[in-house]
Amino acid sequence: MGLIDRCEALRHTQRRVAAYALEESLGRLILSLLMKSNQNRDEPMPSAIEAARRAACAEPGQERRAATPERELGFLISDAARLLRTYTDQRAREIGTTRAQWAVLNRLERRQGMSQNELACVLDVQPITLARQIDRLCDDGLVERRPDPGDRRLKRLFLTPKAYPVLDSLSAVGGEIMGAALAGLDRAAIAALIRDLGVVKDNLKQRLHLDAADRTDLSSAKTKP
Template identity: 40%
Template sequence: MSLNPPTLGFLLHDVARLLRKRFEQRARDIGLTRSQWQTLAYLSRNEGIHQSGLAELLEIEPITLMRVLEKLTERGFIARKRHETDRRICLLYTTEEARALLSDMRAIGDATRSEALDGISDDDRDRLVIILDLMKSNLLQACRAPADKETHHG
């Protein structure tokens, strides 16, 4: 009985899971959860975004994000500022403390990626990123349209 090779979806899922696991092993001493790390990383690239916009980027419910933001605010990593024209909206910013932590986080991420890409040539690394980016674009476009009832293989 021969084993079938893993499908692309399972392989991508396993690689992503192992990248997260290894990152978490390296970042254990810093004391943030993965959702807190991810929130800080996305916020650092989108300073001044409002909560619902950040929730959309993270693909989580705003109420779920609110709990994460409360913890990060308590620890002094996030500052909330009222919108200039709409006082109901709070805009989110990282603090100096968070930016220092993000530097550590990037170093951990670099080391983790380096481990994952060990033995893969620079050209293959570049191609991998291009291919994954194209796959992401294809799927984002496809998700905007209703799914076909037929199952397509390819």
């Protein structure tokens, strides 16, 4: 499917979503009027209208997809990660940095001497996006680029002595963030959570690797005469 076809398909989907939303809004308005009419007459609401009211107030598709532990866990992980990012952004701004710069400093503390492309792969960001972060950290005197001994064209990233007091402050703030996030969990529960989320992470990494291999094989098969 070409770019124009994809754009047209996207517009068609958007029109369908807008029509659905309008239909749902009108349905809720009509049901609201019916409910008010019933309440004014002090009569119990007919069961059919009550059922329709519940269906209208439910999330789209809720009546078709029952909640399962797997679905709930997926939503929970997504929400927890989003809230953790938001709170970390907030706390990082309070000490004059950003979550992205924080991540760069933490990764370099674990493994100094990475190239920019290697670090971008570890952080799962685009190299051009990371380049801007590195430029700022270099300007602040926290990171420096050094030539690779084996390839003078390649630059390696290292922390400067000035970075370590900053990392100490970030570590303290990070402890406060995770303390707030894990409040109410004892050490055994935290250890179990780390173990189980590690399994989830490994499963997804393996699945992504297998899917990438499948796509490569499929692409190779298509190009063969």
